[in-house]
Amino acid sequence: MNRPSKNKMLGGMLVAALILCAPAMGQAVRDGYAEALPTFTSGPHAGKHAVYQHEKFLAWFDAKGQLLVQLLDAGKPVGKVFSCMTVVPYYSAKGTTYTRPMKRFQEFSQPVMIPSKGGKIRIKGRVEDDIPFTADYTFEGNSIKATGGCQDKPNTKPASNFRLLTRFPATHSFPATTPTPQIEAATAGMILELYSAGLPTVAHPFAKAIRSLHGPYAAMIVRGSYAPRVLTFKPTGREGRLHGYIYDGRRPWQGFYVQYITQGKKINLSQNEATMIVE
Numbered sequence: 001m002n003r004p005s006k007n008k009m010l011g012g013m014l015v016a017a018l019i020l021c022a023p024a025m026g027q028a029v030r031d032g033y034a035e036a037l038p039t040f041t042s043g044p045h046a047g048k049h050a051v052y053q054h055e056k057f058l059a060w061f062d063a064k065g066q067l068l069v070q071l072l073d074a075g076k077p078v079g080k081v082f083s084c085m086t087v088v089p090y091y092s093a094k095g096t097t098y099t100r101p102m103k104r105f106q107e108f109s110q111p112v113m114i115p116s117k118g119g120k121i122r123i124k125g126r127v128e129d130d131i132p133f134t135a136d137y138t139f140e141g142n143s144i145k146a147t148g149g150c151q152d153k154p155n156t157k158p159a160s161n162f163r164l165l166t167r168f169p170a171t172h173s174f175p176a177t178t179p180t181p182q183i184e185a186a187t188a189g190m191i192l193e194l195y196s197a198g199l200p201t202v203a204h205p206f207a208k209a210i211r212s213l214h215g216p217y218a219a220m221i222v223r224g225s226y227a228p229r230v231l232t233f234k235p236t237g238r239e240g241r242l243h244g245y246i247y248d249g250r251r252p253w254q255g256f257y258v259q260y261i262t263q264g265k266k267i268n269l270s271q272n273e274a275t276m277i278v279e
Contacts, residue, residue: 032106032107033104033105033106033125033126034104034105034106034108035103035104035105036063036064036105037049037061037062037063037064037065037105037108037123038063038108038110038111039062039063039111040111045060045111045113047062047063048060048061048062048111049061049062049063049065049108049111049112050109050111050112050113050114050121051112051113051114052113052114052119052139053113053116054072054116054139054141054142054278055072055075056071056072056073056142056229056278056279057069057070057071057072057142057229057278058070058072059139059144061121061123064102065085065086065102065105065123065125065135066083066084066085067083067084067085067137067144068081068082068083068084069081069082069083069084069144071226071229071231071278072229073228073229078226078227078228078229079171079225079226079227079229080169080171081169082166082167082168082169083166083167084144084146084164084165084166084167084276085164085165085166085167086102086123086133086135086148086162086163086164086165087099087162087163087164087165087259088100088127088131088133088150088160088161088162088163088264089160089161089163090158090159090160090161091158092158093158100127100128100129100131100160101127101128102125102126102127102133103125103126103127103128103130104125104126105123105124105125106124106125106126107122107124108122108123108124109121114139118138118139118140118141119138119139120136120137120138120139121136121137121139122134122135122136122137123135123136123137123148127150129153129156130153131150131151131152131153131156131160131264132150132151132267133148133149133150133151133162133267134148134149134150134267134269135147135148135164136148136269142277142278142279143275143276143277143278144275144276145236145273145274145275145276146164146260146273146274146275146276147237147269147270147272147273147274148162148164148262148267148269148272149162149262149263149264149266149267149268149269149272150162150264150267151264151265151266151267152264152265159264159265160264161261161262161263161264162261162262162263162264163259163260163261163262164240164259164260164274165257165258165259165260166233166257166258166259166276167255167257168222168225168252168255168256168257168258169255170253170254170255171187171190171206171225171253172186172187172253174186180207183207183251183253184205184207187205187206187207187224187225187253188224189223189224189227190205190206190207190223190224190225190252190253191203191204191205191206191222191223191224192204192206192220192221192222192223192252192256193219193220193221193222193223194213194215194217194219194220194244195217195218195219195220195221196215196216196217196218197218204252205252206224206225206251206252206253207251207253208251208252209249209250209251210246210249210250210251210252210256211248211249212245212246212248213243213244213245213246213256213257214243214244215241215242215243215244216235216241216242216243217242217243217244218234218235218242219232219233219234219242220232220233220234220242220244220258221233225252225253229278229279230278230279231276231277231278231279232275232276232277232279233258233260233274233275233276234274234275234277235260235273235274235275236273236274236275237262237271237272237273237274238271238272239262239263239268239271239272240260240261240262240271240272240273240274241260241261241262242258242259242260242274243258243259243260243261244256244257244258244259245257245259260272260274
């Protein structure tokens with residue numbers, strides 16, 4: 001599996017007010033673009049562009065279009081915040097993965113609270129080399145659905161692909177001398193389950209080293225690290241593929257990635273979609 005970028009899921013009713021073009025507060029908007037999304041300037045959501053509250057999780061976008069998610073149990077945080085982001089990578093001639101970073105945004109809303117009945121946020125703009133991208137995130141109950149894409153120019157080399165990427169941080173910080181049995185005890189019940197069409201389910205305990213998470217997968221399920229919450233990722237579109245990534249020889253407790261990957265030739269929001277469900 002190719003390594004994530006060195007240098008950033010998700011139907012319900014469209015809440016039109018969330019994706020109307022509006023000027024960013026406190027920053028210059030030139031030709032309809034801004035370098036960052038506007039955010040709340042005060043209150044409990046200061047620094048956040050858009051916020052969605054559900055009894056099982058709190059989700060918000062920051063000024064750079066990154067979606068952060070904190071799972072909840074009885075209103076209290078469980079586990080560490082994880083992040084979801086759009087990534088536009090390309091491969092060098094030697095196979096190394098690089099990213100065309102986001103440069104500017106357009107068609108954004110003012111800071112907004114997404115209604116509890118659900119709604120949609122659009123993150124749209126340009127990445128390096130002036131390549132356009134769009135990602136739509138739809139919030140509905142305990143699920144987030146995402147679809148997105150980028151569109152290379154005819155002369156773009158190397159060619160891009162487009163990823164909706166979720167990054168899980170390390171669950172613990174163990175000293176290097178920590179005995180394996182102690183790590184196993186601390187991560188007991190934490191499992192990464194991998195489902196592939198026509199193949200048996202593979203369950204990776206968080207304490208066990210993994211060589212790769214190549215995929216494609218019909219679903220990836222995270223259990224235990226956000227107890228009692230269970231996270232399910234699955235591809236729900238016709239174009240993209242669900243993959244994973246972990247640094248060679250590392251263990252899931254050290255952090256890993258879930259990636260929905262599609263082509264970068266055109267922005268086709270009707271063809272690709274990935275869904276995250278919080279149970």
